[in-house]
Amino acid sequence: MGGVKVTMEVGADGVAVITIFNPPVNALAIPIIAGLKEKWTEATMRNDVKAIVLTGNGGRFSGGFDINVFQKVHGTGDISQLPDVSVDLVVNTMEDGKKPAVAAIEGLALGGGLELALGCHARIAAPRAQLGLPELSLGVMPGFGGTQRLPRLIGLSKAVEIMMTSKPIMSEEGKKLGLIDAIVPSSELLKVSRQWALDIAERRKPWTRSLHKTDKIGSRSEAREVLKVAREQVKQTAKNMPQHLACIDVIEEGIIHGGYHGVLKEAKVFKDLVLSDTSKGLVHVFFAQRATSKVPNVTDIGLKPRTVKKVAVIGGGLMGSGIATALALSNTFVVLKEINSEYLQKGMKAIEANIRGLVARKKLPQDKADRSLSMVKGALDFSDCKDVDMVIEAVIENVPLKQKIFSEIEKVCPPHCILATNTSTIDLNIIGENTISKDRIIGAHFFSPAHIMPLLEIVRTEKTSAQAILDLMAVGKAIKKVPVVVGNCTGFAVNRTFFPYSQGAHILVNLGVDVYRIDAQIARFGLPMGPFQLQDLTGYGVAVAVGKEFGSAFSDRTFKSPLIDLLIESGRNGKNNGKGYYIYEKGRKPRPDFTVLPIIEESRRLTNIMPGGKPISVGDQEIIEMILFPVVNEACRVLDEGIVVRASDLDVASVLGMSFPSYRGGIIFWADTVGAGHIYRSLKKWSELYGNFFKPSRFLEERATKGIPLSAPASTPSASRSRM
Numbered sequence: 001m002g003g004v005k006v007t008m009e010v011g012a013d014g015v016a017v018i019t020i021f022n023p024p025v026n027a028l029a030i031p032i033i034a035g036l037k038e039k040w041t042e043a044t045m046r047n048d049v050k051a052i053v054l055t056g057n058g059g060r061f062s063g064g065f066d067i068n069v070f071q072k073v074h075g076t077g078d079i080s081q082l083p084d085v086s087v088d089l090v091v092n093t094m095e096d097g098k099k100p101a102v103a104a105i106e107g108l109a110l111g112g113g114l115e116l117a118l119g120c121h122a123r124i125a126a127p128r129a130q131l132g133l134p135e136l137s138l139g140v141m142p143g144f145g146g147t148q149r150l151p152r153l154i155g156l157s158k159a160v161e162i163m164m165t166s167k168p169i170m171s172e173e174g175k176k177l178g179l180i181d182a183i184v185p186s187s188e189l190l191k192v193s194r195q196w197a198l199d200i201a202e203r204r205k206p207w208t209r210s211l212h213k214t215d216k217i218g219s220r221s222e223a224r225e226v227l228k229v230a231r232e233q234v235k236q237t238a239k240n241m242p243q244h245l246a247c248i249d250v251i252e253e254g255i256i257h258g259g260y261h262g263v264l265k266e267a268k269v270f271k272d273l274v275l276s277d278t279s280k281g282l283v284h285v286f287f288a289q290r291a292t293s294k295v296p297n298v299t300d301i302g303l304k305p306r307t308v309k310k311v312a313v314i315g316g317g318l319m320g321s322g323i324a325t326a327l328a329l330s331n332t333f334v335v336l337k338e339i340n341s342e343y344l345q346k347g348m349k350a351i352e353a354n355i356r357g358l359v360a361r362k363k364l365p366q367d368k369a370d371r372s373l374s375m376v377k378g379a380l381d382f383s384d385c386k387d388v389d390m391v392i393e394a395v396i397e398n399v400p401l402k403q404k405i406f407s408e409i410e411k412v413c414p415p416h417c418i419l420a421t422n423t424s425t426i427d428l429n430i431i432g433e434n435t436i437s438k439d440r441i442i443g444a445h446f447f448s449p450a451h452i453m454p455l456l457e458i459v460r461t462e463k464t465s466a467q468a469i470l471d472l473m474a475v476g477k478a479i480k481k482v483p484v485v486v487g488n489c490t491g492f493a494v495n496r497t498f499f500p501y502s503q504g505a506h507i508l509v510n511l512g513v514d515v516y517r518i519d520a521q522i523a524r525f526g527l528p529m530g531p532f533q534l535q536d537l538t539g540y541g542v543a544v545a546v547g548k549e550f551g552s553a554f555s556d557r558t559f560k561s562p563l564i565d566l567l568i569e570s571g572r573n574g575k576n577n578g579k580g581y582y583i584y585e586k587g588r589k590p591r592p593d594f595t596v597l598p599i600i601e602e603s604r605r606l607t608n609i610m611p612g613g614k615p616i617s618v619g620d621q622e623i624i625e626m627i628l629f630p631v632v633n634e635a636c637r638v639l640d641e642g643i644v645v646r647a648s649d650l651d652v653a654s655v656l657g658m659s660f661p662s663y664r665g666g667i668i669f670w671a672d673t674v675g676a677g678h679i680y681r682s683l684k685k686w687s688e689l690y691g692n693f694f695k696p697s698r699f700l701e702e703r704a705t706k707g708i709p710l711s712a713p714a715s716t717p718s719a720s721r722s723r724m
């Protein structure tokens with residue numbers, strides 16, 4: 001902890017430069033808060049100090065309050081670990097203090113970092129510094145007076161937008177909005193800030209206390225209107241979460257009763273939010289996501305990732321073109337290999353459409369789009385892959401075809417080239433069977449659309465080298481994915497864990513429960529859509545193929561529902577042809593298609609699993625549990641077999657790969673909040689009533705009976721932990 005400190009240097013000009021040291025992001029840990037108070041008090045009292053400059057060491061102002069403290073509070077329930085910063089430090093010591101202060105911002109000022117800067121009397125920033133209040137994304141809300149000062153500096157609607165979206169703006173935009181007083185090159189940041197602070201002291205520049213400003217917040221009725229619109233929006237975009245509405249209430253308090261009252265209410269509501277389940281889930285996901293980059297025996301053995309400049313993508317279909325797009329967007333040279341010019345053209349067009357789509361949605365500037373497009377070259381021959389550093393095969397799920405491709409690329413590509421496959425189901429050992437270089441064979445499992453979905457599941461076999469894993473992790477990060485390293489098994493971690501999701505839904509329907517009720521309950525729980533709408537979206541062909549694969553790997557627990565086949569026979573193919581469980585029409589929301597009901601009846605007749613031939617009676621909560629507890633059960637097997645490094649990797653994978661609600665902390669975190677005991681007893685009961693699909697796994701049974709959380713690391717690896 002030696003590097004965690006606040007220093008103060010007083011120059012001959014009479015400016016005290018107070019610097020935060022807490023690498024890597026200068027998080028505001030408890031000792032930093034104490035250090036700031038101490039140095040500020042000293043600067044205020046010293047006669048040789050005329051003004052203060054606050055800055056952060058190492059090119060980053062501050063990444064905000066130390067999130068580890070939230071985690072401690074979550075672990076202990078002891079809210080007194082949160083220091084009183086808003087009034088004691090920011091209002092009394094800084095903003096209302098006797099010496100003017102300027103924040104010198106470089107790199108980033110987020111959350112508490114930006115809020116300290118708002119408590120200063122001016123803000124000078126280097127170009128392209130990130131400024132934001134991302135607290136809602138952690139289930140809390142801006143503290144340290146941020147909810148009050150930001151609207152007073154930049155106006156209510158923009159401030160509300162910044163808080164509600166948790167997205168940072170750049171210092172250039174901050175300057176336009178009035179958040180930043182001047183932008184200067186990094187090399188001059190301290191010099192200009194010192195002079196600015198002296199200018200305030202000598203009244204050549206305004207001594208602005210933002211909490212007292214009123215000119216930007218508009219009239220009460222205008223403010224009411226902005227807040228009303230914001231409330232309506234977050235009811236749609238932030239379902240099941242309390243922090244957005246709580247934050248709007250706190251902003252309103254300040255509008256009605258004045259900034260200082262707003263600060264007091266903010267401090268109180270902040271504490272309530274820290275203790276919420278939402279905050280527990282989101283903070284867990286924050287750290288879990290960062291933990292995925294630590295893989296034992298890969299990232300801790302002194303290896304360095306090698307540069308991957310050029311990648312060949314084999315196959316220009318939906319996945320291949322998406323992967324090529326993701327690579328090109330991050331300035332990697334791509335060779336897109338197809339088998340004939342017609343397919344190649346299609347693939348190239350798909351990449352272009354992906355990139356143009358980003359431009360149309362204002363997510364990418366035109367010049368960057370042109371550069372990205374110029375990174376991709378088409379090829380019809382494997383000889384064009386002779387100088388690539390990595391190959392990602394993304395052809396159809398056909399074993400002989402994949403085996404042939406791997407033998408060919410092994411011959412053509414350089415000996416260091418990583419040989420990756422984007423298969424979502426096939427065993428990597430089978431794909432690489434005919435190659436000699438088994439240490440270079442690896443899975444790069446992207447989720448569709450590959451240029452948008454953030455998860456990259458990296459699959460390793462017993463033979464994959466640590467270097468190959470590290471290299472693919474680095475590529476994943478470079479293309480802005482979150483790589484999660486997993487072991488080799490049918491469906492790998494994500495698809496395997498979520499296979500029972502649609503299975504459970506099909507059992508329920510065949511037991512007599514209404515499809516639309518199931519979808520509605522799952523959406524209410526927080527997934528973007530229910531299992532039937534998802535099946536419509538991914539297409540029935542995928543459902544059939546995946547069903548076969550899992551059916552043969554896990555025959556003891558696969559439910560064979562005839563429903564999909566019946567739907568296909570009746571000419572339905574989900575969203576693809578506009579007819580599924582729902583009707584799809586351009587520009588309209590999907591609507592239930594009740595003409596599907598007789599087909600469902602036919603499926604029920606064929607499976608004949610309704611006890612006494614009558615639909616079962618289940619509550620809404622039980623519907624959610626009958627679908628998600630089998631998912632937890634499979635996740636337990638994945639943990640037991642050591643397919644993931646740690647339980648929280650499955651949380652991240654479920655959130656980023658399956659859109660499991662992040663505010664529930666991911667599948668295992670959520671399961672632990674529900675309790676292994678309840679899950680075990682429910683599954684046991686259903687397995688007795690409805691069969692083996694629900695049978696609790698050995699791991700779940702053991703954890704439930706011993707009262708050990710599912711997320712707790714295994715003390716001794718079980719016999720089956722041999723895959724990694």
Ligand SMILES: C[C@H](O)CC(=O)SCCNC(=O)CCNC(=O)[C@H](O)C(C)(C)COP(=O)(O)OP(=O)(O)OC[C@H]1O[C@@H](n2cnc3c(N)ncnc32)[C@H](O)[C@@H]1OP(=O)(O)O
Nearest residue numbers: 025027063064065066067068110111112134142143144290
């Ligand atoms: C009272 C206040 O209103 C409440 C608050 O301020 S709450 C905090 C608000 N701040 C935030 O939400 C910012 C969170 N941090 C981030 O978004 C990103 O870390 C960042 C943009 C600052 C940097 O991103 P990047 O360079 O990719 O580095 P990243 O890997 O994320 O972080 C580096 C390390 O810093 C840690 N870190 C980042 N921000 C932190 C914070 N606020 N507190 C504690 N640790 C933090 C990360 O956990 C990581 O640790 P590790 O190396 O041990 O895994």
